[in-house]
Amino acid sequence: HLYKNAYKRHDNFPPGPPSLPIYGAYWLVLLKGLNNLPTAFIKYAKEYNTKVVGFYLSNIPSVVVNDPALIKEVLNREEFDGRMDLIMGRLRSFWKKLGIFFTDGYFWHVQRRFTLRHMRDYGFGKREDTLESTVAQEIKEMIDMSINGPKYPAEKELVNGDLIHLPHYFAVPFINGVIHIVTRSTVPRSEYHKLWDVARGALLFQRSSNDLGAALSLTPCLKDIMPKYSGYKDLRDGNQALLDFFTKLVRDAIDTFNEDYDRHFLDIYIRKMNEEKKLNKTTYSEDQLVLLCTDYMFPAASAVQALLTMLVDRLLLHPEVQDKVHEEIDRVVGRDRMPTLDDRKNMPYTEACIREALRMDTIVPLGVSHRATSDTKLGGYDIPQDTMVNLNFVTLHMSKEIWGDPENFRPERFIENGQLQLSKDKTLPFGAGRRICAGETYARQTMFQVFSCFMQAFKVSTADGKPKTKPAVRLQGIITSIPDGWVKVTPRV
Numbered sequence: 001h002l003y004k005n006a007y008k009r010h011d012n013f014p015p016g017p018p019s020l021p022i023y024g025a026y027w028l029v030l031l032k033g034l035n036n037l038p039t040a041f042i043k044y045a046k047e048y049n050t051k052v053v054g055f056y057l058s059n060i061p062s063v064v065v066n067d068p069a070l071i072k073e074v075l076n077r078e079e080f081d082g083r084m085d086l087i088m089g090r091l092r093s094f095w096k097k098l099g100i101f102f103t104d105g106y107f108w109h110v111q112r113r114f115t116l117r118h119m120r121d122y123g124f125g126k127r128e129d130t131l132e133s134t135v136a137q138e139i140k141e142m143i144d145m146s147i148n149g150p151k152y153p154a155e156k157e158l159v160n161g162d163l164i165h166l167p168h169y170f171a172v173p174f175i176n177g178v179i180h181i182v183t184r185s186t187v188p189r190s191e192y193h194k195l196w197d198v199a200r201g202a203l204l205f206q207r208s209s210n211d212l213g214a215a216l217s218l219t220p221c222l223k224d225i226m227p228k229y230s231g232y233k234d235l236r237d238g239n240q241a242l243l244d245f246f247t248k249l250v251r252d253a254i255d256t257f258n259e260d261y262d263r264h265f266l267d268i269y270i271r272k273m274n275e276e277k278k279l280n281k282t283t284y285s286e287d288q289l290v291l292l293c294t295d296y297m298f299p300a301a302s303a304v305q306a307l308l309t310m311l312v313d314r315l316l317l318h319p320e321v322q323d324k325v326h327e328e329i330d331r332v333v334g335r336d337r338m339p340t341l342d343d344r345k346n347m348p349y350t351e352a353c354i355r356e357a358l359r360m361d362t363i364v365p366l367g368v369s370h371r372a373t374s375d376t377k378l379g380g381y382d383i384p385q386d387t388m389v390n391l392n393f394v395t396l397h398m399s400k401e402i403w404g405d406p407e408n409f410r411p412e413r414f415i416e417n418g419q420l421q422l423s424k425d426k427t428l429p430f431g432a433g434r435r436i437c438a439g440e441t442y443a444r445q446t447m448f449q450v451f452s453c454f455m456q457a458f459k460v461s462t463a464d465g466k467p468k469t470k471p472a473v474r475l476q477g478i479i480t481s482i483p484d485g486w487v488k489v490t491p492r493v
C-alpha cells in the first residue's frame with residue numbers, strides 16, 4: 001500500500017520525487033537541498049530530466065517550474081493566478097481569507113484594484129513629491145542616529161558608537177513611507193520603537209516558514225502539538241505585532257471618520273465600506289482594511305531591509321564596488337545635498353548595484369505560491385485544478401546562458417556606454433503579470449533613496465575591521481535574509 005501510494009500520480013503529471021506517508025515528498029525535498037529549496041529543485045529537474053518537477057505535499061499536487069520561459073508563461077496565464085489556502089495565510093487574518101497576498105478570484109481583484117487606484121494618489125506606484133520628501137526626512141533621522149548618536153533608549157539597540165545593527169537600522173524610512181501613504185502622517189522619532197517592533201515581527205514571520213509553507217501547512221495540527229518547533233508560535237507572534245499596530249490605526253480612523261471629507265486613504269476605504277454595507281454582499285470590511293495595511297506593510301518592514309543588508313554584505317566583500325558607488329555619488333550629487341529620485345537616472349552604477357543584489361539574492365526564490373484555478377497544461381504536462389505552483393526564479397537569475405558569469409557580483413552587467421540599459425535586466429525579482437508585486441515601484445524608489453543617501457553619508461566596513469572573505473550565510477525563510485549583525489560605518493565628511 002505504501003509503495004503504491006509513493007508512486008501514485010495524476011495522469012501525465014510532471015515527474016518528480018515519490019511520496020512518503022503524511023508529508024508526501026516534503027522531507028525528501030528538504031534532504032535534497034538542506035536550507036536551499038531552489039537548489040533541491042534544480043537537482044530534481046536534472047535527475048528527472050524535466051523543466052517542471054511534480055510531487056505531492058501531503059496530498060496536495062505541487063509543481064516547481066525550473067525554466068525561465070515557462071516561468072514567464074505561468075505568470076502571464078490567468079488560470080495560474082490563484083493562491084493556496086494555507087494555514088500561513090489564515091493565521092494572519094483572524095482565520096478568514098483576507099488581504100491581498102493569500103486571496104484570489106473576485107475578492108482579490110476588487111481589493112487589489114481599489115487599493116492600488118487610491119493609494120496611487122498618495123504616491124504609491126508613482127513618483128510623488130510629498131512622499132519623496134517624507135522618506136528623505138526619515139532617512140535624515142536614520143543617518144543622524146549614527147552621526148550624532150542615539151537620542152532615545154530604543155536607538156541604542158541599533159546604534160553603538162560607529163556600529164549599526166542591520167537590517168533594522170534601515171527599517172524606519174520604508175515603514176513610515178507606507179504609513180504616510182495610508183494616513184498622511186508618520187510616527188515621530190520618539191516613537192520609532194513601535195516601528196522597530198513591527199519590523200522585528202515581520203522578519204520573525206518571514207523567517208519562520210518557507211516558500212512551500214513548511215511542515216505546518218501540511219499538518220496544521222502541529223500548531224497545537226508543538227507550537228514552538230513547528231514555527232507556529234513565531235509566525236503568530238510576528239504577525240500579531242503588525243495586526244495590533246494596524247487594528248488600532250484603523251479603529252482610530254473609524255472612530256474619528258467625518259462624512260464631509262477624506263483625510264487619507266483609510267477614510268476613502270471606510271467611505272466605500274459604509275456605502276457597501278447596504279448591499280447583501282461586499283468585499284469591504286474593517287478586518288479586510290486591517291489586513292490590507294498589514295499586507296502592504298509586511299514586505300516594507302522586512303524584504304527591502306533584508307535586500308539592502310545583503311547588498312551591504314556584497315560591498316564588504318567587494319570594496320572596489322563601494323569605491324565606485326562613492327565616486328558616482330560625489331560626481332553627480334556632491335556632499336552638500338542628499339541624493340533624490342531626480343538623480344536616479346544619472347546614477348546608473350548605484351541603481352545597478354541594487355539590481356545586481358536583487359538578481360543574486362532572489363528575495364522570494366520560489367515566489368509566492370500560485371494555484372491552478374482549473375485543469376490545465378504546462379510544458380506538455382497535465383496540471384490538475386488546485387495544484388500548488390512555485391516558480392524557481394533562481395533558474396532565471398543564475399542562468400549561465402543569460403548572464404555568462406552569474407556567480408559574480410558585477411553591477412556593470414546592466415550598464416552600456418555609461419547608461420543603465422533596462423533591456424539588459426532580464427531579472428524578475430518582483431514577478432510579472434496580474435499578480436506582480438504590488439509594491440515594486442515603491443520598493444525600487446525607496447531602496448534607491450535609502451541606499452544612495454546611506455552611501456553618501458558613510459563608508460561601510462566589518463565590525464571587527466577584518467576584510468570579509470566569504471558572504472554571510474543566506475537564511476531560507478519565506479524570504480531570503482542574512483543573520484542580523486553589526487557593521488561599522490565611518491562618516492565621509
Ligand code: HEM
Nearest residue numbers: 100101296299300303363368429430431435437438439443
Ligand atoms: C525587495 C523588495 C521586494 C521584492 C523582491 C518583492 C517581491 C514580490 C514577489 C515575488 C511577489 C509575488 C508575486 C507573485 O505572486 O507572482 C510579491 C507580492 C507582493 N508584494 Fe512585493 N516585493 C518587494 C517589496 C514589496 C513592498 C515594499 C511592498 C509594499 C509596500 C510589496 C507588496 C506586495 C504585495 C501587496 C504583494 C501581493 C500581490 C498579490 O498577490 O496580488 N512588496 N512581491
